[in-house]
Amino acid sequence: MEILxxxxxxxxxxxxxxxxxxxxxxxxxxxxxxxxxxxxxxxxFGAYVSAWTVGAAVALAASRGIxxxxxxxxxxxxxxxxxxxxxxxxxxxxxxxxxxxxxxxxILLITFGLLMVLEDVIRLVFGGTPLTAGSIxxxxxxxxIGGLLYPAYNLVVVGVGVVAAIGLWxxxxxxxxxxxxxxxxxxxxxxxxxxxxxxxxxxxxFAIGCFLAGLGGAVVVPAQAAVLGMGVDALVQAFVVIVIGxxxxxxxxxxxxxxxxxxxxxxxxxFAEIELAVLYLIAVAVLLWRPTGLFGRA
Amino acid sequence: xxxxxxxxxxxxxxxxxxxDNVNLSVNEGEFVSLVGPNGAGKTSLINVxxxxxxxxxxxxxxQGRDITDLSVTERVRLGIARSFQLVNVxxxxxxxxxxxLAIFSREGKTAHLSALAHRDHAVIAEADDILSQFGLAAKRxxxxxxxxxxxxxxxxxxxxxxxxxxxxxLDEPTSGxxxxxxxxxxxxxxxxVRGRGITAVIVEHDMDVVFKYSDRIVVMAQGTVMAQGTxxxxxxxxxxxxxxxxxxxxxxxxxxxxxxxGPQKG
Amino acid sequence: xxxxxxxxxxxxxxxxxxxxxxxxxVLPPFIGVYQTQQLTYxxxxxxxxxxxxxxxxxxxxxxxxHSAYFGAGAYAVAFIIQRLHVHSLELCILGAxxxxxxxxxxxxYACVRHTRIFFGILTLALSQVLYSLAxxxxxxTGGTDGLRASWNGLTLLGGLIDFKGSGAYRRFVVSYxxxxxxxxxxxxxxxWVIVHSPFGKALQAIRDNETRAGFVGIRVRRYRWIxxxxxxxxxGLAGALWVPLNGLTTPEVLYWPFxxxxxxxxxxxxxxxxxxxxxxxxxxxxxxxYAVASSQYWQLVLGTVLVVLVMLLPAGIVGTLGQLxxxxxxxxxxxx
Numbered sequence: 001m002e003i004l005x006x007x008x009x010x011x012x013x014x015x016x017x018x019x020x021x022x023x024x025x026x027x028x029x030x031x032x033x034x035x036x037x038x039x040x041x042x043x044x045f046g047a048y049v050s051a052w053t054v055g056a057a058v059a060l061a062a063s064r065g066i067x068x069x070x071x072x073x074x075x076x077x078x079x080x081x082x083x084x085x086x087x088x089x090x091x092x093x094x095x096x097x098x099x100x101x102x103x104x105x106x107i108l109l110i111t112f113g114l115l116m117v118l119e120d121v122i123r124l125v126f127g128g129t130p131l132t133a134g135s136i137x138x139x140x141x142x143x144x145i146g147g148l149l150y151p152a153y154n155l156v157v158v159g160v161g162v163v164a165a166i167g168l169w170x171x172x173x174x175x176x177x178x179x180x181x182x183x184x185x186x187x188x189x190x191x192x193x194x195x196x197x198x199x200x201x202x203x204x205x206f207a208i209g210c211f212l213a214g215l216g217g218a219v220v221v222p223a224q225a226a227v228l229g230m231g232v233d234a235l236v237q238a239f240v241v242i243v244i245g246x247x248x249x250x251x252x253x254x255x256x257x258x259x260x261x262x263x264x265x266x267x268x269x270x271f272a273e274i275e276l277a278v279l280y281l282i283a284v285a286v287l288l289w290r291p292t293g294l295f296g297r298a
Numbered sequence: 299x300x301x302x303x304x305x306x307x308x309x310x311x312x313x314x315x316x317x318d319n320v321n322l323s324v325n326e327g328e329f330v331s332l333v334g335p336n337g338a339g340k341t342s343l344i345n346v347x348x349x350x351x352x353x354x355x356x357x358x359x360x361q362g363r364d365i366t367d368l369s370v371t372e373r374v375r376l377g378i379a380r381s382f383q384l385v386n387v388x389x390x391x392x393x394x395x396x397x398x399l400a401i402f403s404r405e406g407k408t409a410h411l412s413a414l415a416h417r418d419h420a421v422i423a424e425a426d427d428i429l430s431q432f433g434l435a436a437k438r439x440x441x442x443x444x445x446x447x448x449x450x451x452x453x454x455x456x457x458x459x460x461x462x463x464x465x466x467x468l469d470e471p472t473s474g475x476x477x478x479x480x481x482x483x484x485x486x487x488x489x490x491v492r493g494r495g496i497t498a499v500i501v502e503h504d505m506d507v508v509f510k511y512s513d514r515i516v517v518m519a520q521g522t523v524m525a526q527g528t529x530x531x532x533x534x535x536x537x538x539x540x541x542x543x544x545x546x547x548x549x550x551x552x553x554x555x556x557x558x559x560g561p562q563k564g
Numbered sequence: 565x566x567x568x569x570x571x572x573x574x575x576x577x578x579x580x581x582x583x584x585x586x587x588x589x590v591l592p593p594f595i596g597v598y599q600t601q602q603l604t605y606x607x608x609x610x611x612x613x614x615x616x617x618x619x620x621x622x623x624x625x626x627x628x629x630h631s632a633y634f635g636a637g638a639y640a641v642a643f644i645i646q647r648l649h650v651h652s653l654e655l656c657i658l659g660a661x662x663x664x665x666x667x668x669x670x671x672x673y674a675c676v677r678h679t680r681i682f683f684g685i686l687t688l689a690l691s692q693v694l695y696s697l698a699x700x701x702x703x704x705t706g707g708t709d710g711l712r713a714s715w716n717g718l719t720l721l722g723g724l725i726d727f728k729g730s731g732a733y734r735r736f737v738v739s740y741x742x743x744x745x746x747x748x749x750x751x752x753x754x755x756w757v758i759v760h761s762p763f764g765k766a767l768q769a770i771r772d773n774e775t776r777a778g779f780v781g782i783r784v785r786r787y788r789w790i791x792x793x794x795x796x797x798x799x800g801l802a803g804a805l806w807v808p809l810n811g812l813t814t815p816e817v818l819y820w821p822f823x824x825x826x827x828x829x830x831x832x833x834x835x836x837x838x839x840x841x842x843x844x845x846x847x848x849x850x851x852x853x854y855a856v857a858s859s860q861y862w863q864l865v866l867g868t869v870l871v872v873l874v875m876l877l878p879a880g881i882v883g884t885l886g887q888l889x890x891x892x893x894x895x896x897x898x899x900x
Contacts, residue, residue: 116867276696
């Protein structure tokens with residue numbers, strides 16, 4: 001019984017990070033109709049920046065005899081997400097905007113080039129060794145679940161995921177900016193004709209999408225190390241999530257992330273050999289059965 | 299003898315009854331005009347008959363055969379072709395390639411992988427012949443997207459014509475074309491179609507055109523056929539006049555023109 | 565009887581193509597073993613890009629899973645050499661084409677039900693099914709180590725040429741270059757005929773206007789499927805030819821970034837032109853080789869170069885050259 005609870009918690013923990021990643025991808029696609037192949041590497045970049053910042057801060061503080069404490073470290077964690085949002089705010093106007101008038105294949109290529117560049121920038125800046133913010137994990141300790149010990153930090157991530165899901169929903173459906181976002185995603189020209197600054201909406205949407213990717217990366221590094229190649233792996237999983245949930249749908253990203261994480265958790269247990277293949281086959285089956293995903297519209 | 303018959307054909311969109319219990323019969327060799335105000339269901343009816351839309355219920359008989367469940371391509375192969383209200387051609391192919399493609403398809407040659415398209419002299423000759431019948435010979439090597447609106451309309455019709463159909467639907471072949479060019483285009487289309495003895499059903503708003511070319515006129519309103527008859531019968535039909543007057547005002551009818559709205563207004 | 569221009573003439577293809585092939589044929593003694601090898605890689609990738617572009621440029625379908633067919637060809641060859649102990653490369657290629665055809669027929673059947681982004685993601689997901697299977701079923705595929713396929717056991721042209729004795733490596737590189745060049749020429753000719761056939765025209769019609777294509781009687785889905793299989797066959801052939809050159813095949817060629825590379829080659833060269841993908845593939849191969857050689861951070865170098873090229877060349881290399889040629893043409897000619 002305890003094991004089942006732990007497995008479910010683990011699966012929700014994974015889903016939280018995956019949801020953030022996929023929601024960002026989906027948001028960017030929904031508003032701008034761009035499939036950002038570099039999205040996974042934005043996620044990886046966020047993970048590295050956060051892990052490095054926390055590690056460096058802890059080391060610096062320790063050398064002066066200060067203990068940062070759990071709160072101090074947790075506050076530093078979202079820095080990775082902010083860094084990625086800033087990166088996104090630079091990338092959209094400089095690299096993507098000049099290509100909106102050309103066939104959509106070219107934007108895809110730019111993001112593919114960006115993927116390669118980011119892969120090596122990460123290696124160049126942070127080196128080839130895995131980075132973690134494990135100090136947070138250690139500092140927070142574990143809580144007992146029945147007879148088992150479960151890391152308390154994982155529950156924080158679950159909380160972040162829940163807050164992010166609710167926050168995003170409120171943001172998109174209950175704020176003025178959300179209305180603008182949705183209007184732009186429905187009809188770009190109409191939005192422009194109504195006097196909306198589409199250029200600014202795009203840069204904001206892209207930066208928010210990137211922020212979500214970075215946050216998805218940032219929250220995992222206390223539990224799992226940031227490693228080279230993690231972005232490319234993550235992107236395909238995010239694709240599976242939004243295929244299942246529906247392109248451009250936030251609810252879809254949430255449900256998709258929960259499904260994918262549950263399948264993976266079960267997969268490791270019961271069909272480890274073909275866990276990933278099963279995941280892709282589920283995505284294929286959903287696409288064939290419902291091309292627009294569970295929550296997609298068009 | 300009826301080449302086409304629809305039996306209690308229906309197609310609803312939610313509460314909108316686009317095609318509502320239509321029993322239409324078209325005889326072999328006829329030139330039939332389908333008229334009625336916007337939203338009367340003319341295009342929807344054509345869409346259902348050509349399988350562009352699924353029928354809600356009812357039957358479609360073509361040469362006595364039930365075709366209600368056949369796909370677009372199956373109906374095309376039986377000899378039903380159509381043109382489109384909004385030009386629907388292959389923009390990145392030349393005018394010649396557009397027409398040639400229809401001929402290749404008609405002859406079942408599009409499955410040929412190993413023959414060069416531009417070596418098939420019979421098809422080339424026929425495509426050039428069709429292009430010149432439609433007055434497009436000078437534009438044969440221009441991409442369809444570079445043609446004028448009127449030329450694109452003609453090309454759209456030529457594509458359907460090149461399939462050598464038994465039954466041809468023309469959905470507003472002159473819409474979006476300047477009034478000055480309308481007559482020329484209609485003359486071209488009518489002479490080509492009549493010359494071949496093709497059964498044609500045409501949707502048209504310009505009542506001059508309708509009265510001049512039709513053997514029979516079918517008036518639609520709110521998804522149903524409200525009247526049909528020869529041009530003279532329709533002209534003298536009070537009920538039709540009232541219906542048209544009621545929606546368009548006297549001025550429009552004086553000019554023999556049915557109401558139309560939006561960008562197609564000449 | 566009309567006699568005006570009705571399409572690109574075959575003579576024109578010969579006039580342009582023969583000199584290029586002649587230059588390629590006399591090149592090896594001048595450029596040495598290493599460059600000959602690189603050119604062979606380039607030609608193999610060119611076959612892959614040519615096949616890929618039948619879908620992208622001519623049918624309007626952007627596949628993000630062509631690594632699957634390249635990989636199917638590559639793994640088939642390696643498997644036949646290593647596990648079935650076959651020496652004749654022709655038999656290996658036959659097996660590889662069969663493998664690539666099976667995989668592309670199966671995947672294609674599912675994928676052609678969709679277009680645009682859904683098609684892309686479906687092809688990606690299916691290719692990754694293959695990738696994860698290749699990783700897990702290591703007793704067949706060698707897992708992450710891949711499968712070795714040594715060149716020195718091979719024979720070409722049904723056993724006419726083998727590679728035993730001294731100087732064998734050099735002989736292999738040179739004869740293999742001509743072997744690939746020959747197949748490349750055949751592949752180009754076949755593809756050229758396909759895209760200029762009535763079938764090729766039908767594909768372009770489907771690309772331009774799927775709805776109308778149905779209304780002139782073209783079975784859209786079936787034609788897309790056939791194009792998909794042909795595309796997979798070409799890419800599978802490329803994978804088969806790549807293996808002996810590389811010496812082994814690893815799951816890398818099934819992983820989706822490799823599909824991205826195939827897309828890149830094609831768009832870089834210009835996907836709206838017939839020869840664009842060929843130029844793009846050879847160029848991409850050189851760019852990658854030199855990036856890898858010049859820096860430990862080759863992805864950074866290559867990625868930057870690619871981003872700059874995409875920004876500067878709006879229609880790809882060949883497309884942009886064509887536009888330039890049009891601009892430079894004398895005014896009278898343009899107006900006349």
